[in-house]
Amino acid sequence: MGLPVVTVSVTEFKAKCLSLFDDLEDHRVAKIVVTRHGRPVAELNPPERTLSPLFGAHPGSVEVVGDHDLTQPTFDDDTFDAESGILHR
Template sequence: MSLPVVTVSVTEFKAKCLSLFDDLEDRRVGKIVVTRHGRPVAELNPPDRTLPPLFGAHPGSAAVVGDYDLTRPTSEDEIFDAEGGILHR
């Protein structure tokens, strides 16, 4: 079963945006098309919840071995490009 597509004008969207977002979130509508002067200017779709969030998607999948400091500079003798005034290579 396909969810309905709701088409609203910009003015109507401004007045009803919170309830329209609720409809998207609760999967009562499949898409909201916002129009200006009868022409579509935006489409809103619910997020795809089947994908894991990008941040924290694989917690515990990597470990730092030993006492390696991830915040330590990678090189102490080299001058980095920015320090030397080099903008592009």
């Protein structure tokens, strides 16, 4: 048996929208049908998939070859000084 489909009036949706969204997010309901005067006017469905967070989304996909320190500046000149607020000279 699948998840239930919840049908609510526009008035009820307005009063309970946050808890209805929680039900969708937590996969307690398959979808929410919002009605006006007994006729469906909207359907809310949970997203088909959740996106992985951007940070760490592709672990192991980059390899640093050689003896490089990625925390060091990439240039030696004094083009800018961030501590002094100088972004270019």
